[in-house]
């Protein structure tokens with residue numbers, strides 16, 4: 001890969017039309033400055049994660065930190081929430097593709113979370129095109145014509161507020177090197193989005209808003225606070241102009257929510273229950289704890305005690321500090337069959353009702369067809385003349401304890417559940433290495449977080465020699481035999497042509513590696529990214 005050099009930063013060429021505008025001298029200078037100041041600290045943050053995991057692997061259970069007790073006990077609040085982020089009762093999420101962006105901004109929602117993360121396989125082309133699309137959306141100068149249908153898309157008059165979700169700190173961007181080393185993908189997403197949008201947003205009375213995913217420890221929030229403060233100072237912006245919402249979607253982070261809000265208190269406006277990564281993180285963090293193995297994925301629902309405690313503690317913590325408490329994603333997506341669709345709407349209704357009743361201020365939907373049902377639920381709970389449920393402080397006197405947050409999840413482990421996990425992981429990985437980070441599979445939205453649950457569940461069942469409901473003990477050999485059978489099932493479901501032209505053999509190889517490895521692979525997107533970038537290089541060379 002040939003990179004163009006700018007002092008110590010080098011950037012790979014992009015074939016995307018308009019890429020040179022994204023890599024303008026000002027944007028590159030900002031990215032270089034942030035890499036010089038902050039990229040090296042990411043290595044320390046990642047090794048801190050490993051040290052903490054090592055302790056948990058050796059028997060310690062996660063708990064609230066002694067060193068930060070004062071932050072939890074003292075009275076303080078976040079700096080404040082801008083007017084256009086006060087009402088976030090329904091947010092739609094989606095990858096940064098042009099048509100999706102227009103559809104999302106036009107949907108019956110308050111916010112569009114534009115995603116460089118769980119729903120995006122970050123090929124260089126999509127990362128660069130995504131920045132172009134978001135810049136055009138914020139300038140209100142975006143349209144699209146579908147080549148297959150000829151349908152034209154344009155923005156309505158009063159589109160949703162846009163929040164960009166950057167990648168997690170663990171994901172490198174190999175197309176941008178600093179001193180010869182790939183930089184954290186999150187700095188690329190942040191710097192480019194900030195640079196190309198802040199003026200247009202500020203002129204409209206809004207500001208650059210970000211979602212920060214997969215935080216594990218408050219030191220990571222402190223790092224982001226430094227990055228935000230640096231940029232605000234550089235561009236002579238008032239302290240607290242940049243606003244962020246942090247996903248609480250790892251088990252360690254649920255014990256550090258006050259600390260995360262405190263570290264970012266000038267910039268933060270909300271926490272969000274990223275339930276899918278959270279379930280994955282429960283598996284990952286407690287990987288050595290055989291008494292906390294999860295059952296079939298379908299049984300791990302938000303009414304289970306450990307997940308209910310997570311949602312309630314997040315709401316309680318946020319409201320105490322003046323921050324909004326966002327709910328998460330029901331993974332159901334609409335069906336073309338009316339009867340089936342009614343079932344989907346009923347399930348989404350039930351899920352959103354539970355969140356609203358707990359006291360969440362808003363929620364996520366994965367598809368415009370689910371916006372109305374979520375809106376109805378939150379309209380009912382929030383009530384006329386109100387924007388959110390910040391005034392609600394349920395469970396004030398009932399502390400939510402570490403043991404509730406860690407409570408083992410009851411349920412069964414079935415052969416059907418194991419086979420479904422295999423088929424879902426296989427198809428998702430195949431899509432991802434082909435550059436598609438979010439796909440409908442068996443009536444559900446599957447993205448990097450949901451697929452992580454499927455593949456890590458198999459690993460965990462093998463690791464702890466779990467028995468299925470049919471009496472079979474889960475072993476690596478059983479998995480390999482089932483994988484071969486499930487490859488045939490998928491081939492029949494998708495048809496020979498799609499299967500043969502796909503990358504199912506590569507996907508099966510990666511799935512086998514990550515489910516049978518002695519150590520749990522940290523994120524499937526790390527080895528996935530290697531395949532994705534190799535594939536890009538092959539396509540470019542051809």
Ligand SMILES: CC(=O)SCCNC(=O)CCNC(=O)[C@H](O)C(C)(C)COP(=O)(O)OP(=O)(O)OC[C@H]1O[C@@H](n2cnc3c(N)ncnc32)[C@H](O)[C@@H]1OP(=O)(O)O
Pocket residue numbers: 092093094095099100101103104115118119276277329333334365366367368438439440444445446447449450
């Ligand atoms: C765990 C987490 O991190 S959740 C957050 C990350 N995940 C996501 O953001 C999921 C976002 N959702 C999606 O990507 C999509 O809904 C999918 C892939 C699941 C399904 O998409 P499709 O197969 O295109 O659905 P479908 O055919 O029903 O779409 C109908 C229309 O709705 C649009 N649409 C579907 N989902 C979205 C969305 N999230 N945002 C905007 N538009 C959407 C489609 O573009 C399509 O538009 P068109 O009629 O103009 O062509």
Ligand SMILES: O=CC(=O)O
Pocket residue numbers: 118247249273274275276277278328329449
């Ligand atoms: O990002 C959201 C999640 O559920 O994971």
Ligand SMILES: [Mg+2]
Pocket residue numbers: 118213247249274276277449
């Ligand atoms: Mg997530």
